[in-house]
Amino acid sequence: NPRVTLHFTPTSCSWLNMVEIFFGIITRQCLERGTFSSVKDLEQTMQRYIENYNQDAKPFTWTKSAEYLLGKMKRKQTINTEH
Template sequence: MVHTPIHASWTNQIEIFFSIVQRKVVQPNDFMDLTEVRDRLRPFEDRYNATAQPFQWKFTTSDLDDLLARLDRHTLTDRHQESSVSLAA
């Protein structure tokens, strides 16, 4: 199994953009045909491209190090508890 990164992944950028589109453009979802969808999306796309700013990520490499250390401690605790339970059984 391969675990893909959950932070700093390019898919996060896509998910954020589609979330914005969903909230600001396609709600309510009451389109009669695809032409109406296009007519609502095009002006939003033009405005978004003209005003978009990079997202300011707050998750740093030191945050990642802290998270990994907490996960390691948690994993070690779980393994210790599992071995204690199996010895008691």
């Protein structure tokens, strides 16, 4: 479709990485060895964990500079991917 332009983002540049990091934290620290008798029990456990986590939350920070990420994007660009 000529109206669609694809923009490829290297995996290390995506905000979804931060979401995945948080899911990894909640999985390891809250769910990994848990036993839940119902979905409601699971939801309550996760809600308690998140409330507790947010008491001392620290923002996730990027460890790569903008220049590094932009350079990575340029290196991974593909040439004309028309089908």
